[in-house]
Amino acid sequence: MTSGEKxxxxxxxxxxxxKIDMDAIKKLGQEINLVSRDIEKLPTEIPSREFLVRPFFTISNTGTESMFERISRVIxxxxxxxxxxxxxxxLKSMAHxxxxxxxxxxxxxxGGSTR
Structure with missing residues (x-):
C-alpha cells in the first residue's frame, strides 16, 4: 500500500x-432543548438554569475539541x-x-484574533 493510499x-x-461525533452533538442539542423546555415549565424559580444545562455544553465542547484535534492531526x-x-x-488554527x-x-x- 502506498503512502497516498494510506x-x-x-x-x-x-x-x-x-460524522459519528456530529450526530452525537446534534442529539445532545436536541436533549438540551428538551431539558430547557422542561425547566421553563417548572412552577418554582430555579437559582440558575445555566447550572442545569452546563454539563450538556461541557460535553459538546469536549466533543468539538476532540474533532478539531483529529482534524489537526490527520489533515x-x-x-x-x-x-x-x-x-x-x-480554535485559531481551525479558523485558518x-x-x-x-x-x-x-x-x-x-479563538480570539487571528491576526
Missing part, C-alpha cells in the same frame, strides 16, 4: 468519525503543541484556511 484511508476514517499534519493556551491556539488542503472550519472570533 492517507486516503485515514481521510475516510476521519470523515466517518466526524493539518500534527496537533497543536506547546504554548500556554492550547484551546485558543487550536490552508490553501489546497482545507477551508477554515470555525469562526475566527471564537
Amino acid at each position: 492517507k486516503i484511508i485515514q481521510y475516510h476514517k476521519l470523515m466517518g468519525d466526524l 493539518d499534519g500534527g496537533a497543536i503543541t506547546g504554548g500556554g493556551d492550547y484551546n485558543r491556539e487550536l 484556511d490552508i490553501p489546497n488542503i482545507r477551508p477554515g472550519i470555525s469562526s475566527p472570533g471564537i
Whole structure:
C-alpha cells in the first residue's frame, strides 16, 4: 500500500468519525432543548438554569475539541503543541484556511484574533 493510499484511508476514517461525533452533538442539542423546555415549565424559580444545562455544553465542547484535534492531526499534519493556551491556539488554527488542503472550519472570533 502506498503512502497516498494510506492517507486516503485515514481521510475516510476521519470523515466517518466526524460524522459519528456530529450526530452525537446534534442529539445532545436536541436533549438540551428538551431539558430547557422542561425547566421553563417548572412552577418554582430555579437559582440558575445555566447550572442545569452546563454539563450538556461541557460535553459538546469536549466533543468539538476532540474533532478539531483529529482534524489537526490527520489533515493539518500534527496537533497543536506547546504554548500556554492550547484551546485558543487550536480554535485559531481551525479558523485558518490552508490553501489546497482545507477551508477554515470555525469562526475566527471564537479563538480570539487571528491576526
